[in-house]
Amino acid sequence: MMRIAIALGDPNGIGPEIALKAAHHFARHGTIRPILVGDRFVIEDTARRLALPVPELSDAPALDPAGYAPGTLDPRAGKATVAYATAAAKLAQEGKVDAVIGCPHSETAVNRAGILFSGYPGLIADVTATPRDRAFMMLAARDLRIAHATLHESVATALARLTPERVIALAEATLATAGKLGLSAPRLGLFGINPHAGENGLFGDEDERITKPAAAALRARGVAVDGPVGADLLLSERRHDFYLAMFHDQGHIPIKLISPLRASALTIGVPILFASIAHGCAFDIAGKGIADATGVIETVELLAGTR
Numbered sequence: 001m002m003r004i005a006i007a008l009g010d011p012n013g014i015g016p017e018i019a020l021k022a023a024h025h026f027a028r029h030g031t032i033r034p035i036l037v038g039d040r041f042v043i044e045d046t047a048r049r050l051a052l053p054v055p056e057l058s059d060a061p062a063l064d065p066a067g068y069a070p071g072t073l074d075p076r077a078g079k080a081t082v083a084y085a086t087a088a089a090k091l092a093q094e095g096k097v098d099a100v101i102g103c104p105h106s107e108t109a110v111n112r113a114g115i116l117f118s119g120y121p122g123l124i125a126d127v128t129a130t131p132r133d134r135a136f137m138m139l140a141a142r143d144l145r146i147a148h149a150t151l152h153e154s155v156a157t158a159l160a161r162l163t164p165e166r167v168i169a170l171a172e173a174t175l176a177t178a179g180k181l182g183l184s185a186p187r188l189g190l191f192g193i194n195p196h197a198g199e200n201g202l203f204g205d206e207d208e209r210i211t212k213p214a215a216a217a218l219r220a221r222g223v224a225v226d227g228p229v230g231a232d233l234l235l236s237e238r239r240h241d242f243y244l245a246m247f248h249d250q251g252h253i254p255i256k257l258i259s260p261l262r263a264s265a266l267t268i269g270v271p272i273l274f275a276s277i278a279h280g281c282a283f284d285i286a287g288k289g290i291a292d293a294t295g296v297i298e299t300v301e302l303l304a305g306t307r
Helices: 015-026 040-050 075-093 107-112 120-127 155-161 164-180 206-220 231-237 248-258 294-304
Strands: 002-007 032-038 057-059 099-102 136-141 144-148 188-191 225-229 242-245 264-268 274-277
Touching: 002 015, 002 075, 002 294, 015 032, 015 040, 015 294, 032 040, 032 075, 032 294, 040 057, 057 075, 075 099, 075 107, 075 120, 099 294, 120 264, 120 274, 136 164, 136 248, 144 164, 144 248, 164 188, 164 206, 164 242, 164 264, 188 206, 188 231, 206 225, 225 231, 231 242, 231 248, 242 248, 264 294, 274 294
Parallel strands: 002 032, 002 099, 032 057, 099 274, 144 242, 188 225, 188 242
Antiparallel strands: 136 144, 136 264, 264 274
16 A cells, blocks of 8 residues: 655645645545644644545644635745655655655745745655655656756856756656556657757757767767757657657646646655645635645655546
8 A cells, every 4th residue: 555645834824725625525535544734723623624534644733723714825824835745754754655646835835934946846856865866856746757957047047057967867866766656668848949959050059068968978978869950840740658858848838838737846855755836825715625636645645547
């Protein structure tokens, strides 16, 4: 039986609701054991409002009860978000769970709490003592899996940080994750930085200096990688198991286009199996009992190898 910890995310968002709905869904499955991680009183209140039984949980006291108000943005909830994910990740490090899911967070709430935060990958890197430049995000939906060399930063900053070594590290993290997901000998598709991957220098020399040397080094190691090729062409062919995007929008736009609310975001390059839900807190519907838990359910299935 696979044990999967589900951290609540922002307790004032839809995270507690979709976590509890997902736990109820899997209560009927004998192969998956979900464990909710967060403040007990938040989980119990959510269960009461949904008229569902309280599921198995790991209490992680972190939220001032005065800061609990579904539908509101509060730095106290942002601080609790980080505490929940940290506690869940430590359960995985201790071997008490096999994988971790983080429900939606609010970057604004976390940063207003005085915590520098740009998403789960950096946090999970810190918790697992992984250098931040070796932790990456991979989005997955409908058999499309795209890993990102850079993420939440300006395009200028991202371009300045791209190097052949970073692209190679992304490929290595992707291959390691493929093994954890049961995919052996995957074929990688490498997106170019510029349109048409620079057209041999016609549209800039970045691909000549960065992606092409990285691809050559990977092929010399026996890695099955095609590219760099323009992202539009590679995606239109859909011949690869994983794609390597250089910038945030290269990977996020196609994933969100085919699956707006049901994508999974894996943190790769870290020693634990961690994924989050690729949509936001939806403060506008939090506490109303109408949030769709499909994203959590499908992320559990992805980590458990049943999707």
